[in-house]
Amino acid sequence: MEVLGLSVTQLCIGLVAVVVGACLQGSLGFGLGLVAAPVLVLLDTRLVPGPLLCMGVPLTFLIAWRGRRELDFSGIRWAIVGRVPGSMLGSVAVVVLAERWLAGLFAIAVLAAVGLSVVGLSALPTRRNLVVAGVVSGAMGTATSVGGPPVALLYQRSTGPELRASLAAFMVFGASFSLLALIVVGEFDWTDLGLASLLVPGILAGFGLSRWTSEILDSGYTRPAVLLFATASAVSILLRQVV
Template sequence: MSGLEFALLCVTVGVGALLQVSIGFGLGMIAAPVFALVDPALAPVAVLLLAGGVTATVLVRERGRADLRGCGWALVGRLPGVLAGTLLVVALPTRYLALLIAGMVLAGVAVSIAGYVPRQRRSAVVIAGMVSGLMGTATSIGGPPMAMVWQRLRGPELRATMSAFFLVGSLMSLAALTAAGTVRAHALLGAALLTPAAVAGVLLSRHLTRRLDVRRTRLAATALAVAGASVLVVQQFV
């Protein structure tokens, strides 16, 4: 990895961490395509580790505001999704995993643009958790299904609930990937080297979160994710 590529990863992680803290998700959607472009061996493990640390920070900051019952049902659904996602990581070659990452980003954006708002029923939360588990474990992009089902939550409650789910969910995914033998020292080292960038994003969010327009921030995050996914698709066929 060149110095320029490492700088790109640092900027990506910093911006992703800022968005994760501000709107409850975003690190996986933005970072996963870039990681797959620069160094596929880092995804999904390094992204899951970085996202886990950032969500723990949000949970501490927004403590007491999470919908723990809803989070619990989502985690019930996540378990079978994690197992399915682990099988995909083991079975699919790197190229197909890259295309899967791009596809998950674009599918999440398409659903968001369509404006679909499911009722926040227990069954919907469980199904969203299952899809998030599969996507999050295989590609580190588990945010869109939960953002969709919990979009009626606002502000601190949304960030806290999403963070509680993703913290536990990331640990579940990492445990499954470790058991499957797909966690490599290279990914662990990459996560360690990129941790300062994630910390910088979290610290910057303290000054910017209240000033950010949530709608415009989500649009910006979506645009960045689509750009990364599009470049990733093109790379696979060049």
């Protein structure tokens, strides 16, 4: 039995990956693409990036709404300003550039930022830095479905609730705009929407679980988790290109 070309086994594996990814994103502010993208692309290349971006829209909205009182809108709005040209750049890059080199460049940039943070040279969420991070995140998210690390690294010293809410507010706009950009260039259609809808239950389940896991991270583990999963995001992107 198949649904939109996916077997029951593929669908079950995809749902598990989405649940784990959504739980991580609900706990840390990013992570859906990190966990789900490598699994989904192995199951069916049609699931990335369009359907995964589509699933990210309701998830980020729910996270932003849950943490709306901690939202740093005065800062994150500058990242949103950068996300617009970044998403447009990423959508064009998907069409005209070699994906392997593009993804590798993004991954190396994230690893460099993590390395600087580890030695105590992390950047602050200033207006300029947020705009630049927004541009990089927009291009990276549109091209690879993993766009959270650039902005998350700027907020790594914030409290857990502020980090989650601010990142979610940024990404609900960013994911929507990236999705629109893919529609404009013909990389997202009704079939992609149908594939995304099959996995939305996993989004809701993961979001529900994140209420408890976020409390664990808020006990002093937020910054180490940001650095760890930002590194894992970059490594996963590199591995996807090699494999």
